[in-house]
Amino acid sequence: MADVIQLPSVFEQLKLVSGLRWRMLKNSLRRKNSRWDLIGMIWAGAVSALLVAGLCIAFYAGTYAFLSTDRAGWMSALFWGIFLWWQVFPIFVAGFGANFEFETLLRFPLSQPAFYLLSLGYGLVDFAAASSLCWIVSMLLGALAARPGIVPLLFLVSVVFVFLNVTFERLVGSWLEKILAKRKSRELFLGLFILSMVSLNFLNPALQHWGGGATPKIVRLWPHLWWLPASLAGNAVAGAAEANPRGALQGVAGLLVWLTVMSGLLWQRYAAQYAGEEVSESAAPGVATRKKQKRQVSAGHGPSFVPGPVLAVALKEFRYLTRNGMAFVTLLIPPIMVMFFTMQFGRGSIMKEHAIKPEMFFPAMLAYLMLILLAPAYNSFAFEGKGIQTYFMAPVNFRDVLLGKNLFLASLVIFELAVSFSLLIWRIGWPSPSMFVATMAAGTFAITGQFAIANWSSLSFPKKMEIGKMKGQRNSGMAVWTAFGVQIVLGGICAVILLVGKWTGNLWVPAMAFAGLTAAALGGYFASLDAMTHLAEEKKELLIETLCR
Amino acid sequence: MSEIAIATEKLTRTFGALTAVDNVDLRVQAGQFFGFLGPNGAGKSTTIRMLTGLLAPTSGRMALLGLDFQTHLVEVKRQIGVVPEGMGLFERLTGIEYLRFVGRMYGLDRPTTEKRAEELLEFMQLAGREKTLIADYSHGMQKKLALAAAVIHGPRILFLDEPFEGVDALAAGALKALLGRMTERGVTIFLTSHVLEIVERLCSHVAIIHKGRLVAQGSLEELRAGVPGDEGEKKTLEQIFLSIVGQSGAEQARLEELTWLT
Numbered sequence: 001m002a003d004v005i006q007l008p009s010v011f012e013q014l015k016l017v018s019g020l021r022w023r024m025l026k027n028s029l030r031r032k033n034s035r036w037d038l039i040g041m042i043w044a045g046a047v048s049a050l051l052v053a054g055l056c057i058a059f060y061a062g063t064y065a066f067l068s069t070d071r072a073g074w075m076s077a078l079f080w081g082i083f084l085w086w087q088v089f090p091i092f093v094a095g096f097g098a099n100f101e102f103e104t105l106l107r108f109p110l111s112q113p114a115f116y117l118l119s120l121g122y123g124l125v126d127f128a129a130a131s132s133l134c135w136i137v138s139m140l141l142g143a144l145a146a147r148p149g150i151v152p153l154l155f156l157v158s159v160v161f162v163f164l165n166v167t168f169e170r171l172v173g174s175w176l177e178k179i180l181a182k183r184k185s186r187e188l189f190l191g192l193f194i195l196s197m198v199s200l201n202f203l204n205p206a207l208q209h210w211g212g213g214a215t216p217k218i219v220r221l222w223p224h225l226w227w228l229p230a231s232l233a234g235n236a237v238a239g240a241a242e243a244n245p246r247g248a249l250q251g252v253a254g255l256l257v258w259l260t261v262m263s264g265l266l267w268q269r270y271a272a273q274y275a276g277e278e279v280s281e282s283a284a285p286g287v288a289t290r291k292k293q294k295r296q297v298s299a300g301h302g303p304s305f306v307p308g309p310v311l312a313v314a315l316k317e318f319r320y321l322t323r324n325g326m327a328f329v330t331l332l333i334p335p336i337m338v339m340f341f342t343m344q345f346g347r348g349s350i351m352k353e354h355a356i357k358p359e360m361f362f363p364a365m366l367a368y369l370m371l372i373l374l375a376p377a378y379n380s381f382a383f384e385g386k387g388i389q390t391y392f393m394a395p396v397n398f399r400d401v402l403l404g405k406n407l408f409l410a411s412l413v414i415f416e417l418a419v420s421f422s423l424l425i426w427r428i429g430w431p432s433p434s435m436f437v438a439t440m441a442a443g444t445f446a447i448t449g450q451f452a453i454a455n456w457s458s459l460s461f462p463k464k465m466e467i468g469k470m471k472g473q474r475n476s477g478m479a480v481w482t483a484f485g486v487q488i489v490l491g492g493i494c495a496v497i498l499l500v501g502k503w504t505g506n507l508w509v510p511a512m513a514f515a516g517l518t519a520a521a522l523g524g525y526f527a528s529l530d531a532m533t534h535l536a537e538e539k540k541e542l543l544i545e546t547l548c549r
Numbered sequence: 550m551s552e553i554a555i556a557t558e559k560l561t562r563t564f565g566a567l568t569a570v571d572n573v574d575l576r577v578q579a580g581q582f583f584g585f586l587g588p589n590g591a592g593k594s595t596t597i598r599m600l601t602g603l604l605a606p607t608s609g610r611m612a613l614l615g616l617d618f619q620t621h622l623v624e625v626k627r628q629i630g631v632v633p634e635g636m637g638l639f640e641r642l643t644g645i646e647y648l649r650f651v652g653r654m655y656g657l658d659r660p661t662t663e664k665r666a667e668e669l670l671e672f673m674q675l676a677g678r679e680k681t682l683i684a685d686y687s688h689g690m691q692k693k694l695a696l697a698a699a700v701i702h703g704p705r706i707l708f709l710d711e712p713f714e715g716v717d718a719l720a721a722g723a724l725k726a727l728l729g730r731m732t733e734r735g736v737t738i739f740l741t742s743h744v745l746e747i748v749e750r751l752c753s754h755v756a757i758i759h760k761g762r763l764v765a766q767g768s769l770e771e772l773r774a775g776v777p778g779d780e781g782e783k784k785t786l787e788q789i790f791l792s793i794v795g796q797s798g799a800e801q802a803r804l805e806e807l808t809w810l811t
Contacts, residue, residue, distance in 0.1 A: 311653065312653035320642075
């Protein structure tokens with residue numbers, strides 16, 4: 001017979017769960033490398049608070065303006081803004097990875113209603129909900145200043161709207177969680193997210209092309225959205241403001257219908273979870289039947305002059321790239337950006353009077369490529385996880401491991417450069433031969449120079465990252481500053497030498513200067529590899545502890 | 550006199566004020582199936598990590614197959630195979646890719662790597678799952694793959710940290726047979742496990758570490774002889790272990806305190 005005399009109340013459980021989350025946050029900051037995380041959190045908190053406060057003023061002013069100038073019909077726009085923010089922001093956050101798994105609470109003796117209410121309470125304390133609540137309060141204050149008479153109805157509408165939003169958000173979140181529990185769908189989601197963010201760059205050119213035609217279509221569509229929650233909330237307020245009780249009643253009734261339906265659906269979802277629905281990764285695959293036929297296997301053939309371990313590491317890096325959706329998407333960014341800039345500023349573009357010439361575009365493109373593609377080199381063991389132990393257990397010097405990694409990354413830069421350069425030629429033409437050679441030489445110098453320092457940074461400031469997650473997936477503070485500093489210095493040297501070439505009117509001079517610098521950088525790079533082997537031995541414990549955590 | 554496979558001299562490792570391994574002198578003969586035991590936090594994993602090059606000792610010396618660890622690091626690593634704590638797998642590779650990777654890292658040529666990888670996958674009952682990402686393997690499958698990777702280069706010493714944890718009975722039986730055959734061929738196996746029955750059944754020699762210090766070392770018979778008790782009674786390894794680490798009777802005393810549960 002268990003000794004539990006009385007189950008804690010829902011309020012007590014809510015308090016316990018809040019305390020648990022707070023302690024989890026506090027404990028996560030106790031780790032050695034968490035100082036930068038804390039600074040990052042404070043910074044993000046300050047920026048978010050500014051954003052929310054700024055929009056509070058906007059919602060207050062909007063409500064005041066609409067209600068005091070007989071444009072109450074526009075209140076729907078404010079409710080739509082809140083609705084979209086509340087529903088869309090958590091979807092993006094969900095893809096960022098390890099959140100507290102609410103379902104883990106199910107192992108405690110919670111009743112289903114308590115589980116349901118706890119979930120709703122949880123939904124009210126995330127960032128999207130908290131900021132939306134602030135904006136709704138601002139709307140109430142705006143109404144109080146402009147039309148105090150409609151505040152009771154606006155309050156009622158707001159309460160129903162809040163409950164509807166939190167219910168809807170939990171429902172969407174619950175379905176999303178079911179989908180994102182699978183590794184593959186999580187990675188696909190993340191890739192699509194990054195791609196959609198990159199695609200936003202094309203919004204401006206697209207709007208300039210087709211924007212004129214799109215606006216009237218949206219305006220025509222607007223009245224047909226009356227049955228959706230945000231429009232219903234706006235119409236209810238407008239009804240009250242325009243002394244149309246029927247309209248107000250219809251709006252409130254519509255919202256209540258939505259709330260009832262959504263609550264029913266959410267209750268059903270939670271009933272399934274409460275009953276023990278398994279949403280996580282599929283169980284371990286069973287032993288498959290053996291295929292008797294001899295398999296044609298590819299062992300990853302490579303050039304024979306590359307030592308086996310170096311080639312093995314390079315091949316492993318390639319495999320990891322193909323399984324890292326986000327890194328893979330990163331490869332699409334440079335060509336996309338070349339397309340974007342050539343559309344925006346190239347010949348025949350809408351800004352053709354400011355058209356950029358290939359002479360300028362080519363070095364800028366190479367600099368951008370290096371900025372994007374070489375950043376991971378400063379924390380090149382990030383995704384190794386427990387596999388880092390294999391490097392230390394294997395009978396290889398660490399120079400081979402670093403060579404393999406650098407070789408792969410250099411090949412990647414060359415491939416990306418070839419793709420981007422082809423696009424550049426297609427869109428705006430060739431740079432002059434002297435500029436081409438000078439830029440390529442500058443690139444070789446900058447890449448070689450960076451590899452030596454990036455290897456040191458990877459061994460000295462490792463930070464674990466996980467494929468398929470975005471939350472906390474950034475290099476350590478020192479690695480970021482090192483990369484930043486090195487890129488500024490090397491970029492500065494390259495820019496000055498190229499400008500001197502332009503100024504003297506002879507771009508072959510920088511080409512020769514860079515050739516000399518590249519030779520020196522290559523010598524330094526190969527000399528550094530043995531030192532890195534010793535450094536790896538010194539930093540072995542740090543690397544294993546950090547990456548196997 | 551057979552070759553000494555593993556020898557340590559005053560091997561010590563400290564973490565700040567904590568001495569995890571304290572002046573350990575180990576002697577393991579080549580071809581022995583050696584069990585390394587100790588309670589949680591006794592220093593077993595720290596010792597294995599030092600012996601396999603994953604952790605540098607604070608002081609003391611280690612020699613494997615007569616080669617000094619400090620001066621012949623790469624040569625030593627070529628002779629050993631390891632299943633470390635946490636298994637050390639690259640989870641975003643498939644099973645076959647990981648074995649190919651390890652084979653090449655240990656200097657095997659491509660055809661040999663390929664042949665051995667296939668045979669090991671077959672033996673470990675992972676054939677048919679070789680193209681599945683390791684991240685999607687069950688714990689037991691990961692353990693079997695880690696074992697396959699540890700032996701692909703034909704090591705002369707094999708370090709196994711809890712090798713049978715999570716492995717099904719069928720595979721465990723095959724593994725035990727494989728390990729037995731390896732010792733017959735002169736391979737030294739250094740194994741840690743909390744399952745004392747397994748150690749008793751497999752190992753000919755045992756060492757016990759407690760609070761960082763080596764408190765017993767020898768054959769099972771030697772250890773039995775050193776434990777007080779009835780003449781003629783064959784003590785189990787569990788009894789020997791509890792007697793040596795001074796815990797016999799302690800559980801009973803602690804149990805008595807849990808009156809609300811018992």
